[in-house]
Structure formats: structure tokens, C-alpha cells
Amino acid sequence: MNIGRFLAERTRLMRASEIRELLKWITENVISFGGGMPDPSSFPAKEIMEVTREILSTKADKALQYGTTNGVAELREELVRFMGKVGIKVEGPEDVLITVGSQEALDIIGRVFINPGDYIITESPTYLAALQAFRIYGPRIIGIPMDEEGMRVDVLEDTLRKLSNEGRVKFIYVIPTGQNPTGITMSMERRRALLDIASKYDVLIVEDDPYGYIYFGDGEPPSRLKAMDSEGRVIYLSTFSKIAAPGLRLGWVAASREVIRWFELAKQSIDLHTSTLNQYIAAELLRRGIIERNIPRIKEIYRTKRDLMLQALSQYMPEGVSWTKPSAGMFIWLTVPENIDTGEMLEIAIKKYGVAYVPGKSFYPNEEKRNNMRLNFTYPTPQEIFEGIRRLALAIRDYVQRPR
Ligand SMILES: Cc1ncc(COP(=O)(O)O)c(C=O)c1O
Structure with a gap:
């Protein structure tokens, strides 16, 4: 057939x-x-085993039950604290959505924002599976070349200027720290310029940050775009895949409340919610400092x-x-x-x-x-x-x- x-x-x-x-x-x-x-x-396999045993013996009724689409409250609260330590200030757990890895968040972003023919901008090269997730929704994808400091913001600005009469540019997708595939970390100067340009041309920024928490260069990584965002323009994604284990399939989004509400609606029809048990495990890993250690x-x-x-x-x-x-x-x-x-x-x-x-x-x-x-x-x-x-x-x- x-x-x-x-x-x-x-x-x-x-x-x-x-x-x-x-x-x-x-x-x-x-x-x-x-x-x-x-x-x-x-x-942290041994710790996950201990934590799981305890969760199942003390709150199996909640951990094995259906949950809310936005995610387990304890986990979102822990994440507000966790992100706060790297300077990301969100108003509260309502500004956080738990996803099935960042990969689900990428699909939700495509669903919620992209009409066929819309422009979106990425670094070039960029994360292959993000391109695949976005492509389903039929955007025109413009890649901006990179150098050792990250995305070429001069080319970005030229591109946005040219596109401003042509159609809607929805967002700029970037992986500022330890970029996939290049490993490049965007300089602080470029990060500031990127935020200014996005503001000038009124475009959203999607900051995909799986690697910021495990930066192994000297000192601390440059500040997250989300930590410098005064306009609610940055949609921040991160994941437990690199700081704990990818098999947990747990990621999160931090964004303005309005964005989170739309994402929640989109997620509802995809999978109702992320695994409740895994969310309780992650909350406990954070609460006990296991992840940070x-x-x-x-x-x-x-x-x-x-x-x-x-x-x-x-x-x-x-x-x-x-x-x-x-x-x-x-x-x-x-x-x-x-x-x-x-x-x-x-x-x-x-x-x-x-x-x-x-x-x-x-x-x-x-x-x-x-x-x-x-x-x-x-x-x-x-x-x-x-x-x-x-x-x-x-x-x-x-x-x-x-x-x-
Ligand atoms: C840049 C980037 N974004 C997103 C992901 C997806 O990660 P996960 O769905 O496991 O959170 C990865 C995984 O390698 C990645 O490198």
C-alpha cells in the first residue's frame, strides 16, 4: 500500500x-x-535510586498520578531558585513550564509562533534537531554566520533591516554557551548587541541553554541573555539532560507569563504533562543539592x-x-x-x-x-x-x- x-x-x-x-x-x-x-x-544513578525509593514510599499517590500541564509546583519552585543563582530572575513558578526535554519546547515554539512563510533566524551552523523541529511549521529560516565570538551581530542587523519591509521575523534562536555544533560561547559584547538589535526590530529571542551550567572554561560563563532581558523578550530553555541524565526527559522553559500560558495550551494537546514521577525526582535532586554537587x-x-x-x-x-x-x-x-x-x-x-x-x-x-x-x-x-x-x-x- x-x-x-x-x-x-x-x-x-x-x-x-x-x-x-x-x-x-x-x-x-x-x-x-x-x-x-x-x-x-x-x-547520579545511586542518588536517583535513593530519591525514587523515598518518593514512592512517601508520596506515590501524587508521584504516580496525572499532574498539571505546567508541571509539579515543587520542581518549578526549585528551578526558580536554581536559575536565580545564575542571575535569572523570574517572578515566580508561574513563569516556568516543565517540558519533555528541551526538544519538546522547541516543537512548542514552532507550534505557537510559526506560520508557513514566517521568517526565523538562527546561528549558522545551528542545532540540527532545532532546525528539524521548526521546519515542520514551514518557516523561512535565515542562518547568520558565526565567528569565534558567536553570531555575527553586524550581519544580523543588516538582515533584519532588509527583512523589515518583507514580512514578519518571529524569533532569533541562539545557543549562546557551548553552541551545538561549534562549541563556541558568545561574548558578552555580542550578547548585549543581540538584545539591543532584537529590541530595535521587535523580535523575540529563544535562548537554548543546555550547557551553561556545565561551563568548564576559566571562571564563570558570560551572563545568560535571560538575565539581561528587561523586556520579557527572551524565552529561555534548559534541561536536566546534561546536569543529571537525559533519560529523565526533563526540560524547562522560563518566559513571560503570557508566553507560558500559550505554551501550556500547546503542550496540553501534545502530552497533557511531563512524567510526574520524574519531576518529583528532579525536584528532590535539586532540593538536596545533588545536582549542584x-x-x-x-x-x-x-x-x-x-x-x-x-x-x-x-x-x-x-x-x-x-x-x-x-x-x-x-x-x-x-x-x-x-x-x-x-x-x-x-x-x-x-x-x-x-x-x-x-x-x-x-x-x-x-x-x-x-x-x-x-x-x-x-x-x-x-x-x-x-x-x-x-x-x-x-x-x-x-x-x-x-x-x-
Ligand atoms: C542545543 C540543544 N538544544 C536542545 C537539546 C535537546 O535536549 P533535551 O531534549 O535532551 O533536553 C540538545 C541536546 O543535545 C541541544 O544540544
């Missing part, structure tokens, strides 16, 4: 993620830098693995290859000479050399560049990092010298 005839228009806008496609080729002999998974040794450990693991990958890259990579040096996030962004198509090279890398990565192309809204790749350094072991980078360098040399 041909199912295609029954598909909705928007279903045709969905594309299989290249990361998922890639998983099919990966056997146990392949070292993969392709995923985006945390180091499992960073999960675990954060320095996560930072240390990530810093060590990043350093290892940087060292291996310096040791093995041929001339003409460059890479970012992230102080947050989980990824290094590698740039190879322009005559290399990393999408095409992947087959050689996996099949002949046993190493995988994510080709850079699909992180660009217009898929215009082919000579980058994203390398994850948090999941592989130290031995795999060294050996995998050695193999990757061989694959690059092989691809460049192939007969054509």
Missing part, C-alpha cells in the same frame, strides 16, 4: 536526521564521535576529555585542518579544506577506518557548506578519543589522495 498519498503537507517537511541514519552503519568496531550523549559515569564532577570529566581530543587533533591532523576549542558543550567543530565533502568522506571513514562523525552540512539552514564535521568528545572513552582521531586523520589523508 502506498502511504505517501495519505501524508499531510507538513509531513513532507520532516526529514530523517543524519545522525539517526548514521547509527545504522555503526558496528562495535567503529569509534563514533557522531552521537551527542553525555558520559554515563556522570549520571554533581556539576563540578561533570565539568571535570568534560574538560579532561576535551583536552584529550584537542591534544589528539594537534598530534594527528594534517595541514589545512582547523577546529574550535570549546569551553562548554559537548562538541568540537572541525573544518577541513574546501575540496573535502565530509558527507561523501563518511563512508570511507566508517567502512575503511572504523570512525564516525556527523557531517557538517545539515547543521547549516541552507546546507551550503560541506567541509565541516561535528565531533562529540563526551561519550567516547579516552582511549577511543585518541585512536578515533588517529583513524580520522588517516581517513582525511586517504580521501584527499583518492584517485578521481
